[in-house]
Amino acid sequence: MRSFPREQIQEPSLHDVLRQSAWGSRLPEDVLIRVTDATEERHVAAGELVARAGAPARHWIGLIDGFVKMSVTSRDGRLSTLSGLASGAWFGEGSVMKAEQRRYDVFALRDSRVAFVPAETFEWLRRTSFPFNHYLQQLMNARMSLFIGLLEHDRLLGVESRVAHALASLLDPDLYPFASDVVKLNQDEVGLLANVSRQRANVALQTLQAAGFIALERGGLRILDIDRLREFSVP
């Protein structure tokens, strides 16, 4: 049999993960235990679906660890990536609250650890917990600014700015409380997020590197100046 000398790091338990999450940290322990018990956890391999467009939304979904993209396929089969989601992201609350079908496919871009909070539990939290509602408002507000900013960039700005914004959005503290400055995305995946070809993403990334905003590494990059990256705006 083979042995795996490298990856022997113990994963934190689901309960610990939830307790440290942006919303779980606001809840009393007994509530959190109830939520943990109801929540199921899955590992999703890179390339697999986390959620399927058209399926009923029965869960609020948390990305404990990994990277995931939201995308839609149009009727003629064209694929468009709408947004990437990094570790610590909680999403899908919109469809759950409206008790409707999922609007987007969610694909794992790398192996991911995912938590599924049942809709009933989610609704119970909404009915009973003030702090949880406060968190939800903050989350939805952060998402709103993200998408408005996205539209703005998409329509008015050039490729380097779109790439810059796509990267900056991955460090949004409201959406990803535990984000590190190391973004483990290859240039292909950066291209997907900014809606540009891999080759063009490469050129844009090098421009951003020359400006001192990021440092390129193999298989990823390091964010050096998040503020200037966020504000970077050229037509």
Added chain:
DNA sequence: ACATTAAATTCGA
């Protein structure tokens, strides 16, 4: 689209 380079995997002692 092609060339280069870094990383991962296989192979042979």
Added chain:
DNA sequence: TCGAATTTAATGT
């Protein structure tokens, strides 16, 4: 188990 050889993936132009 070590390092050289080969394959594969990411990057740069």
